[in-house]
Amino acid sequence: MNRSGIIITNNPKVIDDKRIGVEKLFIESDNMLSVLLHVRDMVHEGHKLISHPLSGSLKPNENPFKSVIVSQTKASIDFEQVKIIENCIETCRKFISNRPLPRYKERIVNDYMYVDKTLIESGLRN
Amino acid sequence: MRLELGKIRIADVQFGERTEVKESTLFVNKEELISIVLEDECIQAAKIELAKPGESVRITPVKDVLQPRVKVNGGGTVFPGVIGNKVAQVGQGRTHVLDGMAVLTVGKIMGFQEGIVDMSGIGSEYTPFSKTLNVCVVLEPVEGIEPHAYETAAREAGLKISNYIGEAGRNIEPDSIEVFETKGFIEQAALYPELPRIGYVCMLQSQGLLHDTYVYGVDAKNIIPTIMKPTEFMDGAVISGNCVASCDKIPTYLHQNDPIIEDLFKKHGTELNFMGVIITNENVFLADKERCSDAVAKLAKMMDLDGVLISEEGYGNPDTDLMMNCKKVEQQGIKTVLITDEFPGRDGKSESLADAVKEADALVSCGQGNLVITMPPMDKIIGTLEDIETMIGGYDGSLKPDGSIEAEIQIIISATSAFGCNKLAARMY
Amino acid sequence: MSKLRVVHYINNFFAGIGGEEKADIPPQEKSGAIGPGLALNKSLGDDGDIVATIICGDSYFGENFDEATEQLLEMIKAHKPDLFVAGPAFNAGRYGVACGAIAKAVEENLQIPVITGMYEENPGVDMYKKDIHIIKTGNSAADMKKSVSKMTELALKMVKCEEILGPDEEGYHTRGIRVNYFNDKRGSERAVEMILKKVKGAEYVTEYPMPDFGNVTPNPAIKDLSKIKVAVVTSGGIVPTSNPDRIESSSATKYGIYDITGLERMPAEQFTSIHGGYDRTYALEDINRVVPLDVLRDMEREGVIGSLENYFVTTTGTGTSVGNARGFGEEFSNKLLADGVEAVILTST
Numbered sequence: 001m002n003r004s005g006i007i008i009t010n011n012p013k014v015i016d017d018k019r020i021g022v023e024k025l026f027i028e029s030d031n032m033l034s035v036l037l038h039v040r041d042m043v044h045e046g047h048k049l050i051s052h053p054l055s056g057s058l059k060p061n062e063n064p065f066k067s068v069i070v071s072q073t074k075a076s077i078d079f080e081q082v083k084i085i086e087n088c089i090e091t092c093r094k095f096i097s098n099r100p101l102p103r104y105k106e107r108i109v110n111d112y113m114y115v116d117k118t119l120i121e122s123g124l125r126n
Numbered sequence: 127m128r129l130e131l132g133k134i135r136i137a138d139v140q141f142g143e144r145t146e147v148k149e150s151t152l153f154v155n156k157e158e159l160i161s162i163v164l165e166d167e168c169i170q171a172a173k174i175e176l177a178k179p180g181e182s183v184r185i186t187p188v189k190d191v192l193q194p195r196v197k198v199n200g201g202g203t204v205f206p207g208v209i210g211n212k213v214a215q216v217g218q219g220r221t222h223v224l225d226g227m228a229v230l231t232v233g234k235i236m237g238f239q240e241g242i243v244d245m246s247g248i249g250s251e252y253t254p255f256s257k258t259l260n261v262c263v264v265l266e267p268v269e270g271i272e273p274h275a276y277e278t279a280a281r282e283a284g285l286k287i288s289n290y291i292g293e294a295g296r297n298i299e300p301d302s303i304e305v306f307e308t309k310g311f312i313e314q315a316a317l318y319p320e321l322p323r324i325g326y327v328c329m330l331q332s333q334g335l336l337h338d339t340y341v342y343g344v345d346a347k348n349i350i351p352t353i354m355k356p357t358e359f360m361d362g363a364v365i366s367g368n369c370v371a372s373c374d375k376i377p378t379y380l381h382q383n384d385p386i387i388e389d390l391f392k393k394h395g396t397e398l399n400f401m402g403v404i405i406t407n408e409n410v411f412l413a414d415k416e417r418c419s420d421a422v423a424k425l426a427k428m429m430d431l432d433g434v435l436i437s438e439e440g441y442g443n444p445d446t447d448l449m450m451n452c453k454k455v456e457q458q459g460i461k462t463v464l465i466t467d468e469f470p471g472r473d474g475k476s477e478s479l480a481d482a483v484k485e486a487d488a489l490v491s492c493g494q495g496n497l498v499i500t501m502p503p504m505d506k507i508i509g510t511l512e513d514i515e516t517m518i519g520g521y522d523g524s525l526k527p528d529g530s531i532e533a534e535i536q537i538i539i540s541a542t543s544a545f546g547c548n549k550l551a552a553r554m555y
Numbered sequence: 556m557s558k559l560r561v562v563h564y565i566n567n568f569f570a571g572i573g574g575e576e577k578a579d580i581p582p583q584e585k586s587g588a589i590g591p592g593l594a595l596n597k598s599l600g601d602d603g604d605i606v607a608t609i610i611c612g613d614s615y616f617g618e619n620f621d622e623a624t625e626q627l628l629e630m631i632k633a634h635k636p637d638l639f640v641a642g643p644a645f646n647a648g649r650y651g652v653a654c655g656a657i658a659k660a661v662e663e664n665l666q667i668p669v670i671t672g673m674y675e676e677n678p679g680v681d682m683y684k685k686d687i688h689i690i691k692t693g694n695s696a697a698d699m700k701k702s703v704s705k706m707t708e709l710a711l712k713m714v715k716c717e718e719i720l721g722p723d724e725e726g727y728h729t730r731g732i733r734v735n736y737f738n739d740k741r742g743s744e745r746a747v748e749m750i751l752k753k754v755k756g757a758e759y760v761t762e763y764p765m766p767d768f769g770n771v772t773p774n775p776a777i778k779d780l781s782k783i784k785v786a787v788v789t790s791g792g793i794v795p796t797s798n799p800d801r802i803e804s805s806s807a808t809k810y811g812i813y814d815i816t817g818l819e820r821m822p823a824e825q826f827t828s829i830h831g832g833y834d835r836t837y838a839l840e841d842i843n844r845v846v847p848l849d850v851l852r853d854m855e856r857e858g859v860i861g862s863l864e865n866y867f868v869t870t871t872g873t874g875t876s877v878g879n880a881r882g883f884g885e886e887f888s889n890k891l892l893a894d895g896v897e898a899v900i901l902t903s904t
Contacts, residue, residue, distance in 0.1 A: 054442035054480055055333050055410040058371070059469070062518055069402075069411075084446070090189075091442065091480045098471040098496070099521065108516050114273060119334035119410060137651040251737075322754040324747075343680035397751055433754040435746050463743055463750040468763065475685045483763045488753050490746040491762040493735045535735075546742020551762060552733045555721055 006121060008042070009067035011015050013113040014120060023072065029084050032080035037066045040085045046074035053088040056119050058112070059065050060092040061099050065116040088094050092117045127218045129200070129308040129357035132300030133225040139176055139259040141322040148296045152227055154261055154291060163285050168279035171266040175508045177230075179223025179257050182194035183245040184504035186511065188539050189231040189257055189265075189277075190284045190366055191377035194224045194292035197361060204292060205285050215342075216361035222295040228258040228379055231284040232509040233265035233455060235277050235336065240517060241372020241539040242501070242531070246468065249501035249531075252541040255379075256546065260378040262508045263287055278337060281367050286377070306357050306391055311429060314401060321399040325420055326356070327446060327455070331368045331376070332407035338367035339376075339439075341405065351406040351421040355428070356387045359403070360381050368439065371518050373541040374467050376439045380540065385547040386435055386465070406451065408444040410499055415447050422452035433461040437544050441469055441480040443497075445480040456485040460525045467492040468552055472534070478552075493545060493550035495519070495536040503529030559603030559714060562636040563592045564627070566650045566656055566818060569696075570610040578649075580612035582626045591699055595640060598707040609632045610756050613649035616656075617831050617874075623653075624660050627852035631661055638710055639665070643672030643702045646694040648806025651679025652874050659686040668713035672702045673728070678806055678874040687720070688727045733763075757835045785895040788887075790843035790872030790880075791838065791904040792830025793821070802871060804831035810870035810883040812890070820849035832873025833904045845902055864896050872903055 006023045007014060015026050022102065027035050043049060048071040054100055106114070142153025156174045163172040177183045195204045200219010203212045207261050230243065250256030263283060267276045308314055314325060330339040338347040341364050354363065364381040387403070394400040404425050406418045426434055431469060434455055437453045438448045445466070452462045464486055468478030503516040503526075514525045519537030526532065535541045544549060561851045567577040569590045588596045588605040596605050609630050616623045628732035631639065641654035651673045658669040672690035673680050680689055688709060692702035705726045712719060722729045738745065745762075747753055752759040777783060794802055800811045815821070826837040828845060843849045854860045868887050870880075891899065 015393070048428055049412055051410045052412060052415070052443045054342060054446075056337060056443065059441070059517065088442075090477070094422055094476040095469075098473070098476070102516070102522055104516060108513075111273075115334070115336060118274070119337070322751065324750060326753070385741060386746065389741075389743040393747060393751075398747075433750045435743075435750055441703065461750065461753045463746050463753060465746050466763075468733055470733040474731075474734055478733055478763060484765060486765050487761055488749055488759060489761045489763040489765075490742050490749060491733075492742045494733045499733050524764045544742075546744070546746055549737045549739065549741050550735060551738040551742065551745075552735050553721065553731045553762065554729055554764070555719075555734045 005069040005071055006041050007067050007069050010033055011065040011067050011113050011116050012077060013117045014067050017117065020121065022069070030089065031064050031096065032060055033089070033096065035066045035068060036085065036089045036092055039070060040089060042070050043081050043085050044077060046077055047071050049084060051120065052086055056115065060094050061095040061101055063112050063116070064101055064109070066111050067116055067120040069120065081099065121122065127303065127355045127357055129218050129360060130303050130305050131219040131360060132220060132222045132303045134222055134295050135301040136224050136226040138180070139227055139261060141176070144345055145291060145294050147224070147298050149169055151269055152224060152291070152294065152430060159263070159287055159290065162290055163265065163283045166266055166279045166282060167379050168267045168271055168275050169265055169283065175262045175264060177245050177260040177262055177508060179213040179245055179259070181245045183384060183508060184506070185230060185232060185243040185260065185262055185508040185515065186241065187232065187234050187517065188234060188241050188243055189235065189280050189538065190374070191379040192229045192284050193379045193382050194227070194229060194288045194295065195362065196222050196292040196296045196355040196381065198222055198296060202361065204487060205289060205365060208259045208340060208365060209285055209289050211271070213342055215358070217355045217357035218364055221361055222298065222300055224292065224295050226258050226259060226388045228255060229284060229288045230262045231265060231280050232262050233267070233280055234513060235273055235280065235369060239373065240369060240537070242329070242537050243539050244501055244504060247502045247504070248499055249538055252535055252538045252550065254540055256380065259394035260281050260381040260441035261291065261333070264509055272519045277367065293538050296465065303427065307362070308355055308402060310402060311401065313431065314399060318395060318399040321397065324390060324398045325401050325426060325428060325429055325431040325434045326390060327406050327426070327434050327436040327451060328403055329436065329444060329451070330364065330405055330407050331444070333410050333443065336369040340365050340367055346407045349405070351404055351405060351418050351425055353425055354401065354405055356403050359384050359387060367524065371380050371440060371536065372539045373519070374440060374534045375451060375540055376543055376545060377540065380543060380545050380547060381449050386437060400430060408411065408438070408440060408447045414510050415450055419447065419454050422451050423458050426455050427458045431460050432514060433463070435463050435465060437465045439544060442480045449483045449486060451479045452484045453485045463544050465490045465492065466544045468494040468512045469496055470494050472496050490546060492548065495542045496532060496554045497535050500530055500532045500536055558601065558656065559599070559637040560635060561599065561603045561605045561638045561640060562631050562634050563588060563605045563608045564641040564654065565590055565592065565608060565610055567610065567612045571609070571857050572610070574631055574723060578612045578614035581615055582611045582623060582630060584609045585632055591643070591703065591885040594699055594703045595707065602711055603638060606636070611646070611653065614655040614803070615651060617649050617803065620656070620831065621874060624656055624833045627657050628660050628664055632665060636665070636816045637667055638714055639667060639669045640706060640710065641669070641671040643690065643692050643699070643706065643742065644677060645692050645696060645698065646674040646677050648678050648808070648874055648876060649803065651677035652682060652806060655679040655683030655687065655689070656767055659683055662687060668710060670706050670710040671714070672706050675728065678876045682874065684728050684730045688730070690727050713762055721783050730855050732898055741809050747843040755764065758805050780860050781858050783861045783863055784895050785851070785860045785898050785900060786896040787867040787902065788899050789846050789867065789869050789870070791902055792871040793826055793842060793846050793869050794829055796825060796827045802829060802869070804829045804871060805874040807871040807875045808879060810868060810887060812868050812887065814864050814866050816850060820847060830873060845904060847902065857892065864894060
């Protein structure tokens with residue numbers, strides 16, 4: 001099945017991987033909230049969520065990276081989707097306010113980047 | 127489908143000359159086990175260690191927990207589709223279980239993954255695996271190995287070892303035999319016409335690396351919802367490739383010993399008619415979620431169920447699937463009870479679930495994973511403490527100089543698993 | 556345990572200073588117990604003594620939230636209390652909010668046990684239940700004796716560091732805090748029992764209540780906006796400059812209906828915002844930011860909407876109880892319907 005879309009991500013590994021052939025938008029940020037906020041703005045503009053913004057069991061105050069796929073085309077705003085992304089933002093804020101993201105050593109940062117990339121990739125491959 | 131589950135009580139585990147069961151003691155030959163593990167080129171070295179309930183032992187990082195079983199007759203092998211490519215359907219005939227012990231695979235795949243099993247102290251109160259006699263397989267991958275390959279190697283090592291040890295139970299007379307049977311739907315419904323028809327919707331983690339589950343060897347990401355007999359689980363048809371968020375992990379052991387299946391069978395024929403299990407997944411794509419939840423509701427209706435129990439694995443993304451399944455099944459006129467764990471933050475004050483629908487008015491809580499506890503130091507570590515602080519539930523300063531660990535109970539294997547295997551619950555204050 | 560030093564907070568009314576006309580008095584104190592403090596002292600018995608009573612007017616507090624909290628905190632600190640008691644506020648909204656706010660501040664700053672009491676509809680409950688324990692009271696001072704007694708009981712437990720049990724046992728409003736415990740039965744067993752009850756139609760109790768989704772189903776969408784009369788309703792606290800109906804700046808007990816006939820936009824000289832819950836700077840610069848009359852007049856001219864009603868409805872949203880808000884809506888929607896209004900634009904802040 002053809003999965004076209006735009007990946008919104010703060011994960012350099014996703015941006016750098018040429019095998020991921022869809023359009024990418026890089027958000028420079030060390031935490032996933034910025035990515036989710038950008039995704040929310042795009043949902044308000046009419047883009048559709050293709051992947052769930054909170055995929056993966058790694059919590060927002062542990063995992064710095066997030067890649068979300070939205071549709072390339074815009075249509076009329078879908079309020080169910082607005083609800084989904086707003087819930088995700090609220091959840092993300094809740095976790096980060098409870099305990100902020102730690103400063104990880106490079107090895108761990110790489111591991112998180114890696115898992116985020118595989119989550120998005122494995123879906124695209126299907 | 128009728129399965130006789132013969133439980134061989136294991137009261138102790140020791141190293142020995144041969145891998146065998148003698149008078150309720152399991153003996154394992156260390157070298158044999160190590161050579162099986164090292165058949166895989168991805169693994170550079172392996173150690174086998176034993177851990178028993180009550181000992182001052184900490185096992186970490188744990189990848190999976192499995193229970194050795196062996197198919198004595200009835201067709202197929204335990205763990206179909208993953209060991210030796212034997213894919214025949216399972217769930218009938220006779221299977222022997224080495225009851226009271228478990229195999230744990232230990233080894234670091236990702237710096238942040240799970241998890242801890244303490245065999246004594248306060249940490250032991252939260253995990254079911256402090257009560258089993260554990261054969262721990264500590265793995266060391268070759269340098270520079272790609273994480274996917276290592277995860278596969280670790281998963282296969284656990285399955286092979288469990289299988290091998292399980293063989294020791296083949297010719298032993300079990301201490302008890304339980305019979306589990308469900309017939310074809312029409313016959314089953316006719317058997318207890320007065321009793322409510324109850325089904326179990328089992329949601330399988332399926333999001334990607336370290337987030338996968340396999341059904342007859344098929345990656346659950348690729349399935350569409352289907353119906354299974356409860357006894358298929360008892361023969362290892364569903365195995366875990368999951369390795370994040372220790373507290374709500376469903377290790378292979380819990381798929382084999384699914385407490386929901388056990389408790390439904392306990393009342394089967396007396397208070398309810400256990401019709402079967404619907405499995406579905408928790409994919410990342412919203413379109414998949416819609417498709418699968420529609421299919422779950424359709425299957426539940428086709429089975430003419432009066433009620434279902436729905437469990438999930440994981441948090442966040444899966445909560446959306448859980449709510450979708452609940453809503454659509456309820457809309458078919460079928461009652462639901464959801465089983466889940468919660469993450470309301472350290473102070474317990476935030477919303478516990480990432481999603482909610484008003485149809486979810488019957489929920490069983492397996493506890494909240496954000497509670498912070500301090501686990502005392504242990505005399506022996508199986509594995510390594512190296513990454514405790516980046517493990518999920520841990521943080522800077524978690525590992526104290528004296529070896530004690532202050533962390534969220536998220537860090538403990540299966541502390542809040544949404545199969546409801548524990549007595550831990552949460553209430554509103 | 557030596558006798559506890561207790562500081563008690565009450566409002567203008569309970570201090571016997573005056574009713575609504577005295578709701579604007581600034582913070583002040585008296586030594587010893589006054590008014591309901593006497594009942595509180597009696598309840599404390601030998602365990603504690605009210606060393607000072609701190610008083611503030613409900614409106615003063617509502618309109619000077621931060622400064623008042625700071626002032627009161629300083630006054631309370633000076634008495635070195637072991638325990639702080641506020642109210643009980645029963646159903647008085649502004650009083651309840653003040654009690655909650657001050658109790659929270661005292662707990663955070665002085666780290667001593669704090670307790671208050673309110674009726675379930677008091678907006679202070681929802682706002683502060685997670686921060687402090689709020690004893691359930693009746694809806695009027697007729698419940699004083701019972702309320703004070705329950706408050707004292709729980710307060711003493713807190714002081715003695717005894718385990719605080721659940722809301723039903725201790726008599727406080729459910730706080731919404733999730734607490735782990737070990738049940739007798741495992742989760743799967745409880746789930747099987749629950750589904751059997753649910754399927755039989757028997758009563759069951761969920762272990763995690765879903766958030767309140769409200770019970771208002773939206774009406775169907777308007778087919779043709781250009782044919783209908785629209786009205787503006789706001790909870791942004793926009794009123795004529797003199798606030799003739801004395802709508803409160805928080806925990807409103809009334810709403811107002813004000814004329815906008817012939818106005819092309821909301822003039823800052825004629826209207827103001829009295830809402831205590833947001834920074835009013837931008838609203839005061841341009842009232843149209845809260846009641847968008849300018850845009851609506853444009854839409855009227857352009858035929859986007861059929862017409863705009865020549866009045867708007869207003870109240871203050873912050874701290875206003877759900878019960879009151881529902882009551883206002885039920886009342887003024889009758890007038891709107893009678894006047895031929897078919898759709899309403901709700902502006903909130």
